[in-house]
Amino acid sequence: MVDVEQLKSDFLNTEFDRKDFVLDAQKLATVARISGETKAEFIDPEHPDFQAAPAFIASLASGRHLPIDFPTLGGIPMDGGKAVTCIKPVRAGVPLTGRTHLHEIYDKSGRSGRMVFVVARMEIMDPDGEHIATSDSRMVIRERPDA
Numbered sequence: 001m002v003d004v005e006q007l008k009s010d011f012l013n014t015e016f017d018r019k020d021f022v023l024d025a026q027k028l029a030t031v032a033r034i035s036g037e038t039k040a041e042f043i044d045p046e047h048p049d050f051q052a053a054p055a056f057i058a059s060l061a062s063g064r065h066l067p068i069d070f071p072t073l074g075g076i077p078m079d080g081g082k083a084v085t086c087i088k089p090v091r092a093g094v095p096l097t098g099r100t101h102l103h104e105i106y107d108k109s110g111r112s113g114r115m116v117f118v119v120a121r122m123e124i125m126d127p128d129g130e131h132i133a134t135s136d137s138r139m140v141i142r143e144r145p146d147a
Helices: 004-011 026-036 055-057
Strands: 017-022 076-086 095-110 113-125 132-141
Touching: 004 095, 026 055, 055 076, 055 132, 095 132
Parallel strands: none
Antiparallel strands: 017 095, 076 132, 095 113, 113 132
């Protein structure tokens, strides 16, 4: 059985990956349009407030999902969803840096048994190092019944 408190102690809030991005305006607009976005600031690169839609920000991924020394938890891993918080507009053509750390680790028990939740948080920084957006990726690992 996974010791969630030990995982928290060993892995929370330590940066384990960093990735640079430069977003392309046409890709931002295309993805926004095909995902059903209708606001001009997301679909029209000529709009004075053009920026990345939150759905696009959720698609940004670091090179690693977990720290290199994170233990294998066994069980059945599943995507537990994404959440994006925009602090400031995320603009096309601006060099960005995503810094990733584990933000939360917790467990729940239910009818199907114990599940461990791991939230990897990517903080997106502008060239001045200002935090402009956050993208959380949640992984759920259902423990095997014999664990």
